[in-house]
Amino acid sequence: MWGGRFAEGPSAVMREINASIPFDKRLWRQDIAASKAHVAMLGAQKIVAAEDVRAISDGLDRIAAEYEEGGVPEELALEDIHMHVESRLKELIGPAAGRLHTARSRNDQVATDFRLWVRDAIDAVDAGLAAFQCALIARAEEHADTVMPGFTHLQVAQPVTLGHHLLAYVEMIRRDRSRFTDARARMNESPLGAAALAGTSFPLDRDATAAALGFDRPMANSLDAVSDRDFALDYLMAATQCSLHLSRLAEEIIIWASQPYGFVALPDAYSTGSSIMPQKRNPDAAELVRGHSGRITGCLTSLMMTMKGLPLAYSKDMQDDKPPVFEAHDLLALSIAAMTGMIETIAFRPERMRAAAAGGFSTATDLADWLVRVANVPFREAHEITGKAVRAAEQKGCYLWELDLADLQAIDPRINASIFDVLSVEASVASRTSFGGTAPSEVRVRIADARRLLEKQP
Ligand code: ARG
Numbered sequence: 001m002w003g004g005r006f007a008e009g010p011s012a013v014m015r016e017i018n019a020s021i022p023f024d025k026r027l028w029r030q031d032i033a034a035s036k037a038h039v040a041m042l043g044a045q046k047i048v049a050a051e052d053v054r055a056i057s058d059g060l061d062r063i064a065a066e067y068e069e070g071g072v073p074e075e076l077a078l079e080d081i082h083m084h085v086e087s088r089l090k091e092l093i094g095p096a097a098g099r100l101h102t103a104r105s106r107n108d109q110v111a112t113d114f115r116l117w118v119r120d121a122i123d124a125v126d127a128g129l130a131a132f133q134c135a136l137i138a139r140a141e142e143h144a145d146t147v148m149p150g151f152t153h154l155q156v157a158q159p160v161t162l163g164h165h166l167l168a169y170v171e172m173i174r175r176d177r178s179r180f181t182d183a184r185a186r187m188n189e190s191p192l193g194a195a196a197l198a199g200t201s202f203p204l205d206r207d208a209t210a211a212a213l214g215f216d217r218p219m220a221n222s223l224d225a226v227s228d229r230d231f232a233l234d235y236l237m238a239a240t241q242c243s244l245h246l247s248r249l250a251e252e253i254i255i256w257a258s259q260p261y262g263f264v265a266l267p268d269a270y271s272t273g274s275s276i277m278p279q280k281r282n283p284d285a286a287e288l289v290r291g292h293s294g295r296i297t298g299c300l301t302s303l304m305m306t307m308k309g310l311p312l313a314y315s316k317d318m319q320d321d322k323p324p325v326f327e328a329h330d331l332l333a334l335s336i337a338a339m340t341g342m343i344e345t346i347a348f349r350p351e352r353m354r355a356a357a358a359g360g361f362s363t364a365t366d367l368a369d370w371l372v373r374v375a376n377v378p379f380r381e382a383h384e385i386t387g388k389a390v391r392a393a394e395q396k397g398c399y400l401w402e403l404d405l406a407d408l409q410a411i412d413p414r415i416n417a418s419i420f421d422v423l424s425v426e427a428s429v430a431s432r433t434s435f436g437g438t439a440p441s442e443v444r445v446r447i448a449d450a451r452r453l454l455e456k457q458p
Pocket residue numbers: 020024079080106107110314316318319320
């Protein structure tokens with residue numbers, strides 16, 4: 001009665017829900033490389049005859065050239081990139097194409113392809129982050145002496161140098177890069193040869209295919225090999241943490257660019273205007289970096305949820321592993337490029353930063369420290385005396401260094417004129433020479449260190 005319509009309907013929907021080619025075509029380079037390694041090994045192990053190996057390998061090269069030239073065709077009926085390559089191979093070389101899939105399954109194939117792809121993605125991200133660090137270091141050097149307010153609770157706390165502030169991000173990115181490096185080292189094992197889940201009866205040389213694809217070794221358990229997606233999660237976790245750092249810097253740029261702060265002027269290249277308010281210059285690139293970090297975190301959550309309940313070994317849910325990784329990677333790569341560009345071109349406004357650094361009685365701690373160091377006052381008592389000095393300055397509506405010596409001595413007679421040496425913002429930052437502190441001299445040492453590290457691990 002309804003058979004005619006039903007027969008067509010579900011199969012069309014099934015084709016659509018089943019197909020991954022719209023996104024997994026991005027794996028074509030890795031798929032062809034892994035197939036070439038596999039068939040070469042099948043030849044060396046005498047599982048497939050030499051002439052068939054040659055025909056298959058040449059055919060794969062032709063397909064690579066075609067895809068390079070014209071892109072990957074999308075045929076929903078062929079499901080995924082693996083079937084696309086194999087079916088094109090059959091068109092090109094005939095029945096010998098059917099020997100490529102000996103001792104292999106799409107399960108170990110996709111696990112291999114995806115690992116290779118994530119490994120390349122890590123290398124690309126690492127190069128981008130190194131360039132970002134270079135940009136931060138260059139601006140830090142330029143502004144090693146520039147005084148700005150350091151904040152806690154977004155309240156002016158103590159003066160710091162802009163160079164010091166920028167180097168904080170160099171440290172965050174250094175940790176991000178080490179997370180990506182760890183992930184790369186951990187994932188660099190080959191699933192190829194695990195076949196569907198149980199291994200194979202053919203005399204494979206898994207060491208050979210692992211080596212040919214740049215893996216350190218074959219994975220030791222075939223069930224794990226086809227069902228593991230830790231490498232994708234490791235990538236997403238590292239990407240998420242990195243994106244959080246980019247988002248924090250983006251947020252700072254957004255705050256710094258707002259008129260009441262005015263610490264920076266955004267370059268034309270990284271801002272936009274408003275269609276109604278002619279005076280506007282909006283920090284859209286920074287806002288999008290901040291926004292993208294939310295989406296990248298969502299990609300991590302998405303894959304964690306996909307994986308959490310899956311029994312061994314392969315389940316089709318795992319086809320959904322790729323879109324979040326691709327999306328996160330694209331967003332992260334773009335965010336790194338945008339932040340690098342912004343840092344390279346942003347105009348810092350040292351006079352605005354210095355003025356803000358002088359406000360909020362930011363050198364009060366220096367006054368207290370002077371009492372401890374020079375007058376041998378216990379710190380808690382010094383804190384109390386300084387609080388009174390701040391109140392006096394507040395009442396007079398002046399900076400701490402504008403108070404008369406007599407005013408200060410009325411608060412505590414142990415104070416003498418040398419206190420004025422420590423109350424300026426320049427004196428304050430110059431004095432903070434402890435390891436990792438904000439003094440320009442210390443910042444320059446840390447810049448030299450950061451450069452050395454970058455040369456070691458470019
Ligand atoms: N397109 C599939 C994926 O991405 C390939 C593996 C298919 N394996 C299977 N047993 N149906 O996961």
